[in-house]
Amino acid sequence: MKLILLGTGGYHPNNVRHTACLMLPELGLIFDAGTSFFRVPERLQTDEVQIVLSHAHLDHICGLTFFLPTLIKGDVSSATIYSDDKTLNAVGQHLFSDEIFPILPDYNFETIPESLEVAQGGRLTHFVQEHPGGSLGFRVDWPDRSFAYLTDTHCTGTASEFVRGVDLLIHESNFPDGYEEFAKKTGHSTPTPVANMAKEAGVGRLILTHLDPTLEGNDPLNLSTICEIFPHTEVATDLMEIEF
Numbered sequence: 001m002k003l004i005l006l007g008t009g010g011y012h013p014n015n016v017r018h019t020a021c022l023m024l025p026e027l028g029l030i031f032d033a034g035t036s037f038f039r040v041p042e043r044l045q046t047d048e049v050q051i052v053l054s055h056a057h058l059d060h061i062c063g064l065t066f067f068l069p070t071l072i073k074g075d076v077s078s079a080t081i082y083s084d085d086k087t088l089n090a091v092g093q094h095l096f097s098d099e100i101f102p103i104l105p106d107y108n109f110e111t112i113p114e115s116l117e118v119a120q121g122g123r124l125t126h127f128v129q130e131h132p133g134g135s136l137g138f139r140v141d142w143p144d145r146s147f148a149y150l151t152d153t154h155c156t157g158t159a160s161e162f163v164r165g166v167d168l169l170i171h172e173s174n175f176p177d178g179y180e181e182f183a184k185k186t187g188h189s190t191p192t193p194v195a196n197m198a199k200e201a202g203v204g205r206l207i208l209t210h211l212d213p214t215l216e217g218n219d220p221l222n223l224s225t226i227c228e229i230f231p232h233t234e235v236a237t238d239l240m241e242i243e244f
């Protein structure tokens with residue numbers, strides 16, 4: 001099963017990272033719709049898509065406006081957005097208001113159920129996270145594999161049971177170690193608590209994403225120190241393809 005990290009930055013895009021969106025093209029399953037959502041149409045492999053939103057902060061929803069031509073041309077027959085009600089309301093009332101983006105693309109809006117059926121026999125469940133305004137973390141279990149996507153959350157290990165035993169954990173680490181106070185204040189994570197949770201929860205592989213776009217250097221999270229805690233850790237890059 002292939003998962004593509006279309007955008008791996010937080011807050012705003014920079015020269016190497018667009019903001020959050022990840023896609024499983026064979027399944028028509030997409031998580032978040034940040035600026036990297038413009039990369040979705042050329043990768044479509046299904047007639048229907050499910051778009052699951054963690055929350056309504058701009059770096060996770062602005063790309064919903066980029067899908068209008070695809071929907072008008074009929075390149076997909078249906079596109080359904082799933083999230084909690086407050087996120088759906090924010091998208092419907094604010095992003096697609098007359099003043100901001102006056103044409104409402106032909107999306108279906110659905111409150112995310114406790115368990116959502118996805119392609120190939122998968123079941124998507126969610127977890128309410130600590131973040132200003134709230135956010136949802138996600139887990140998908142198929143009969144033979146699993147993954148979880150937790151972004152925009154302050155990791156304290158409370159998601160440990162939720163992610164237990166997943167083959168692949170994609171988790172935000174907006175800030176490097178040393179920024180714990182600021183991470184707590186803004187509802188984001190630093191890598192050490194995430195690696196500790198991955199180890200404790202027995203996940204197979206950890207990929208850190210949603211990096212602060214102002215971080216500099218090619219190893220902003222100091223990966224070798226994180227790998228001392230949990231060796232199977234990588235830092236996401238835009239367009240990284242993951243087979244799991």
Ligand SMILES: [Zn+2]
Nearest residue numbers: 010011059152
């Ligand atoms: Zn974000």
Ligand SMILES: [Zn+2]
Nearest residue numbers: 055057131152
């Ligand atoms: Zn956020």
